[in-house]
Amino acid sequence: MSLDLWFHPLEIESQAALLALFESGTSFRPLSLEDDSPERDAFLQIWPFSHYPVLVDHHWNDLIFGSSVITEYVHVYQSPQSNLLLAQSEWASAVWHWTRMMSGLGRVVSALSRDELKLKHQPTHTEQDQLRGLYLRDALLEKLEQQLSERNWVTGDDFSMADCHAAPIVFSLEAQKMLGDFPSLQRYLDQFWERKAFVRMLGLVNRRLFRYRQLRGAEAAEEGGRPALIDRLRRAKVL
Amino acid sequence: MMKLWYLKEHDTSLAIRLLIYESELEVEERLLDPESALDQDAFRQITNLPNIPILQIPEAPGILHAVMDIAEYLSRQAPPERQMVPTDPEAGFQVRRWVYFTGTLLSPPISRARRGAEATSYATLTLALPRLEACLRDRDHVADDRFTFADCVLAVLLPVLSKLVEWRREYPTLAEYLERIRQRPAFQRL
Numbered sequence: 001m002s003l004d005l006w007f008h009p010l011e012i013e014s015q016a017a018l019l020a021l022f023e024s025g026t027s028f029r030p031l032s033l034e035d036d037s038p039e040r041d042a043f044l045q046i047w048p049f050s051h052y053p054v055l056v057d058h059h060w061n062d063l064i065f066g067s068s069v070i071t072e073y074v075h076v077y078q079s080p081q082s083n084l085l086l087a088q089s090e091w092a093s094a095v096w097h098w099t100r101m102m103s104g105l106g107r108v109v110s111a112l113s114r115d116e117l118k119l120k121h122q123p124t125h126t127e128q129d130q131l132r133g134l135y136l137r138d139a140l141l142e143k144l145e146q147q148l149s150e151r152n153w154v155t156g157d158d159f160s161m162a163d164c165h166a167a168p169i170v171f172s173l174e175a176q177k178m179l180g181d182f183p184s185l186q187r188y189l190d191q192f193w194e195r196k197a198f199v200r201m202l203g204l205v206n207r208r209l210f211r212y213r214q215l216r217g218a219e220a221a222e223e224g225g226r227p228a229l230i231d232r233l234r235r236a237k238v239l
Numbered sequence: 240m241m242k243l244w245y246l247k248e249h250d251t252s253l254a255i256r257l258l259i260y261e262s263e264l265e266v267e268e269r270l271l272d273p274e275s276a277l278d279q280d281a282f283r284q285i286t287n288l289p290n291i292p293i294l295q296i297p298e299a300p301g302i303l304h305a306v307m308d309i310a311e312y313l314s315r316q317a318p319p320e321r322q323m324v325p326t327d328p329e330a331g332f333q334v335r336r337w338v339y340f341t342g343t344l345l346s347p348p349i350s351r352a353r354r355g356a357e358a359t360s361y362a363t364l365t366l367a368l369p370r371l372e373a374c375l376r377d378r379d380h381v382a383d384d385r386f387t388f389a390d391c392v393l394a395v396l397l398p399v400l401s402k403l404v405e406w407r408r409e410y411p412t413l414a415e416y417l418e419r420i421r422q423r424p425a426f427q428r429l
Contacts, residue, residue, distance in 0.1 A: 048366050051343055066339045073336075076328045093311060100305035132289065139287050 002059035003028035003078070005070070006043055008052045009205035012106040015168035017053040017067040018204060020161060022197035024082035026074050028055070030204055068099050071161050084161040094155045098147075098162035102154070105140040106169050108133045113172070141173075141182060148184040152191070159195075167192050171202075241313070242267040244282060245292040250346060251306045252292045253395035253429055258310055258388055260425035262317035266294075307338060310388045323388040333382040337389035340370075345396055352403050361404065372410045379419070386423075394420040395429070 005021060005028050007014035021028050031037060033052065047054050047063065054065040055073065064073045075085045085095060112133050144166065147154060154162040170189045173179050179186045192198040243259070243266050245252035259266050271291065272278045286293060290304040296312060303309045314324040325331045348363040371393070374381060382389035397417045400406060407414035420426055 049344060049363065064336065066336075066343065069332075069336050069339050072332050076332050093308065094300075096311070097300065097303070097305070097308050100308060104305070136289065 002057060004031055004039075004056040004058070005029070006031050006033060006047070006052060006054045006056065007204075008033045011052055012110050012168045012172060013067045013103070014053040015171075015201055015205055016103075016106065016165045017055070017070045018201045019167060019197055020067065020071040020084060020164040021074060022200050023159070023164060023195075024071075024074055024079045024084055026079045026082075032204070067165065068103055068161065071099075071164065083158065084164065095160045095162055098154045099160075099165050101140060101143070102162055102165035102169060105137065105144070106165060108137045108140070109169055109172060112137060141185070145182045145184050148188045153188075167198060168201075240265070240267055240297070241316070242269055242295040243292055243309075244269045244271050244285070244295070246271055246273065249291065250350075250395055250399065251392075254388070254391040255292050255294075255306065255309055255313070256429060257391040257395060257425055258313055258323045260428045261386065261391070261423070262313060262321045262323055264313060264316055266313070306342075306392075307335060310338075310391075314388065323386075323391065325383065325387065330383055334387045334389045337374075337382040338392050340367075341389070341392045341396065345371075345393070349396060349400055349403070353399070364400070364404075364406075368406060368410050368413065372413050375412045375416050379416075390420065394426060 003026065005017060007018055007030060009015075009032055018030060031039065031043075033040065043054075043056070047065070049065075051065060053067060053070060054063060055070045056063050057073075057077075060077075064070050071084060075082050112130065144154070151157070153159050154166050167189070170179070170185050171192075173182075173185070174189055179189065241264075243255060245256065245268065247270060256268070259268075271282055285295065286302055286304070288304055292306070292309065294303045294309045294312065295301065296303060303312055311324045314322045315326075317323070319326075324334050344363065344367040348361070348367075352361060352364070371381070378384060380386055380390050381393055394417065397413070
């Protein structure tokens with residue numbers, strides 16, 4: 001197989017890339033940076049940055065990083081039949097516009113989660129950065145909620161690259177039991193359980209799900225009247 | 240009429256303005272003074288997002304916040320020979336790829352170094368700069384055989400880096416590249 005995707009299961013960007021590759025029907029080998037695979041050390045020699053995901057194209061001896069760049073690379077060079085970039089939308093470049101907006105939101109949500117998970121005496125951001133992040137997260141989530149209140153998918157009737165970037169964020173919020181304030185996002189996430197690519201992606205990142213369950217997910221998710229997150233994960237054979 | 244809201248001495252604001260001058264587009268420029276309450280109020284009436292620069296456009300979605308969205312929209316307004324983001328899928332991909340590279344691996348460590356000169360910032364830079372040096376040994380511009388938005392983004396960052404650390408001796412191809420860009424009339428307008 002000529003394509004390897006190096007991903008970190010805890011990263012929203014990595015999950016977005018996995019989802020996009022599965023959705024586009026691209027053949028690739030998923031390689032988790034959390035595993036002790038023999039290729040891992042060799043990979044870290046050629047990619048010493050702490051930024052993932054990274055797609056290695058062995059045939060063309062090329063290395064591509066960043067989920068939206070990887071999706072575009074796959075579309076242009078590997079799976080041009082994929083509709084992820086060509087979805088019909090209401091105005092030109094809406095798919096790219098929303099993909100970039102979701103990518104920005106993903107970075108903010110990840111940074112806030114990292115801050116929360118790190119020890120209090122090792123903050124990665126200043127208090128001002130955190131407040132700015134919280135403001136930006138809420139403003140972007142409100143925009144996404146509004147967008148989805150009138151559409152099936154982020155940019156209209158067609159599933160697109162923007163949805164690949166939105167899904168891991170919405171799932172992460174659901175695991176933190178934050179979707180109660182966003183009914184359209186809840187309805188949106190429900191649609192993903194019907195998509196094989198989404199369930200395959202979750203299967204690859206399930207260590208993250210275990211961690212969520214340990215930290216805060218299980219008890220919170222099993223409360224409430226709607227189908228619980230953990231039950232769903234079990235039904236999908238992810239947990 | 241398109242209207243660009245931007246900050247002075249701000250990397251992405253400079254990159255977008257360089258694109259505008261290179262493309263010879265007519266865009267109203269509105270400098271935002273972060274210290275001015277009047278300016279802050281005027282800005283908040285347009286958007287509740289803190290991103291800058293933004294471009295107001297006369298069609299949906301009305302405002303563009305992401306720098307690559309702004310660059311692509313402006314590029315489409317220019318005649319083909321002056322488009323800074325090519326419409327050809329492969330050439331366009333290369334531009335977006337290098338803009339992402341610069342925006343992710345070069346710009347953040349430079350910003351951090353500006354604020355506190357952390358050792359980790361310089362460590363990242365010493366990993367990123369050799370890749371740009373190698374890329375420019377094979378061609379005159381970063382992403383294509385002609386000047387594109389990828390060059391706009393890189394060209395406005397390198398002078399900032401020069402103020403922080405001496406890098407020119409170690410990366411002579413990159414230094415020559417910057418000198419060539421400095422000669423461009425559009426760059427001199429900034």
